[in-house]
Amino acid sequence: MKYHLPLTQEVERLKPTSLMSKGQREEKEENREKKHENRETTEDGGGGEYLDIEETGNKIKWKDSQVWQSVNDSAQRHLEKLYSDIERVHVKLIDKKALSGKVNLSTLKIDHHGPFSNIRRLSNTSHPEQNPHFPTEWTVYWEDGSIWKKYEEPLSHDFLAAFEDCTQEHVFELRGHLYTMDFKHSLIYNHNTGNSHTIQLRPTYRSPLQMLPQLWTIPSSASDMRYPPTSSIPGEDPTDGYSGPYPAYWIKRPEGSVPFVQEEVLPSEAAYHNIYTLFHKSLSEDKVLLLSVHRIRNDFLWQKYCSQKDLMSQSLSAQEKLRLQKHLFHSTSAKRLGFTCQIKFDTHLSGSHMYGRGCYFTVRADQADRYAQAGKGGLRHMFLAKVLVGKCTRGKKHYCQPPQTESGSKCFDSCVDNVASPNIYVIFNSYQCYPYFLISYKLLSDPVVLDD
Numbered sequence: 493m494k495y496h497l498p499l500t501q502e503v504e505r506l507k508p509t510s511l512m513s514k515g516q517r518e519e520k521e522e523n524r525e526k527k528h529e530n531r532e533t534t535e536d537g538g539g540g541e542y543l544d545i546e547e548t549g550n551k552i553k554w555k556d557s558q559v560w561q562s563v564n565d566s567a568q569r570h571l572e573k574l575y576s577d578i579e580r581v582h583v584k585l586i587d588k589k590a591l592s593g594k595v596n597l598s599t600l601k602i603d604h605h606g607p608f609s610n611i612r613r614l615s616n617t618s619h620p621e622q623n624p625h626f627p628t629e630w631t632v633y634w635e636d637g638s639i640w641k642k643y644e645e646p647l648s649h650d651f652l653a654a655f656e657d658c659t660q661e662h663v664f665e666l667r668g669h670l671y672t673m674d675f676k677h678s679l680i681y682n683h684n685t686g687n688s689h690t691i692q693l694r695p696t697y698r699s700p701l702q703m704l705p706q707l708w709t710i711p712s713s714a715s716d717m718r719y720p721p722t723s724s725i726p727g728e729d730p731t732d733g734y735s736g737p738y739p740a741y742w743i744k745r746p747e748g749s750v751p752f753v754q755e756e757v758l759p760s761e762a763a764y765h766n767i768y769t770l771f772h773k774s775l776s777e778d779k780v781l782l783l784s785v786h787r788i789r790n791d792f793l794w795q796k797y798c799s800q801k802d803l804m805s806q807s808l809s810a811q812e813k814l815r816l817q818k819h820l821f822h823s824t825s826a827k828r829l830g831f832t833c834q835i836k837f838d839t840h841l842s843g844s845h846m847y848g849r850g851c852y853f854t855v856r857a858d859q860a861d862r863y864a865q866a867g868k869g870g871l872r873h874m875f876l877a878k879v880l881v882g883k884c885t886r887g888k889k890h891y892c893q894p895p896q897t898e899s900g901s902k903c904f905d906s907c908v909d910n911v912a913s914p915n916i917y918v919i920f921n922s923y924q925c926y927p928y929f930l931i932s933y934k935l936l937s938d939p940v941v942l943d944d
Contacts, residue, residue: 752788837851
């Protein structure tokens with residue numbers, strides 16, 4: 493396991509961030525304690541599960557049977573991404589027993605009875621001097637009919653300052669009108685017109701790439717002290733013509749009977765940045781959440797792939813060699829992951845045969861996502877594979893291998909949907925593709941799995 497820490501060792505005191513006054517928070521804590529005291533004790537510790545969402549950077553914890561536990565990285569990022577969206581109102585939560593509950597993000601209260609009886613969110617300060625590396629960034633909204641609108645500076649700054657000082661009411665004047673910001677009831681009141689509007693605070697979500705300048709990776713053991721380079725490495729650019737040992741040299745060779753190993757790609761690496769950008773080029777960050785990227789090292793498959801690359805490179809011009817290899821997406825299921833990483837891409841399991849009976853790869857991630865099969869908790873997997881496309885022709889349903897070229901001396905290397913501008917490639921030889929990167933992701937609309 494790898495840990496990411498801020499460059500500073502300062503620890504900030506966490507402050508509640510729901511729109512409640514100091515007195516209301518204290519009253520709520522007292523009621524919660526009384527509720528705990530009056531609850532009958534059962535074999536599992538009594539009562540339901542208590543969920544606590546806590547942000548220190550992107551840190552979230554939850555409480556099960558009155559014991560605080562760290563939420564897995566997937567759940568904390570999923571929750572924070574949803575909570576940062578003012579249009580999101582309800583979120584479904586699922587625990588390890590597949591029991592579910594629903595939380596209202598506007599009120600931070602549990603709507604449906606289930607394994608969770610309460611929820612709260614804690615945050616560090618947003619003051620840039622007190623917390624220079626991970627200040628919480630907030631946006632203040634007011635509801636105009638059914639539309640949420642942002643308060644701009646300097647009003648937003650004044651509201652946040654009053655809120656963090658635990659002020660129950662903040663009075664201010666704007667354009668000749670007198671207003672009261674009521675934090676206790678989440679309302680803003682116009683004294684001149686008598687109108688009131690609902691207000692909300694929501695945090696700004698920051699992806700791993702946005703947090704990168706403030707993160708420092710610490711290895712989990714002394715054996716992990718070999719850091720991957722932050723710049724591009726030979727062999728991972730599909731056009732560099734590399735044909736040699738496995739490029740990610742710092743990843744240990746597979747040992748024993750296990751033919752492959754997988755190693756997480758760190759956000760600090762150039763490869764992560766390139767994959768993140770390419771993946772979200774067609775799959776919006778408002779729709780999906782990229783959870784992790786792993787390299788797959790299988791020396792047997794890599795040698796077979798390189799041998800095939802050398803064979804196909806013969807008699808090619810310099811420009812043709814640049815077009816020989818591509819990085820393409822291929823969706824898969826959790827059940828097929830092991831087979832692909834251990835043995836090969838199966839060219840006989842295609843669910844579609846529109847362009848031939850082979851293994852299908854796509855230029856765009858959203859096209860591959862259409863065939864993704866969600867596993868437990870909605871987790872989806874997709875390869876960004878190295879593929880030797882070579883010379884291609886338009887495919888047909890009945891093809892079991894590429895047809896012969898015009899000269900008749902040999903066959904094409906692959907089939908495509910459109911020769912002029914291919915989006916789909918069909919490969920019939922499994923050694924023409926290598927499962928180099930494995931991407932794991934979820935749809936934001938999926939339930940949040942708290943302890944997957």
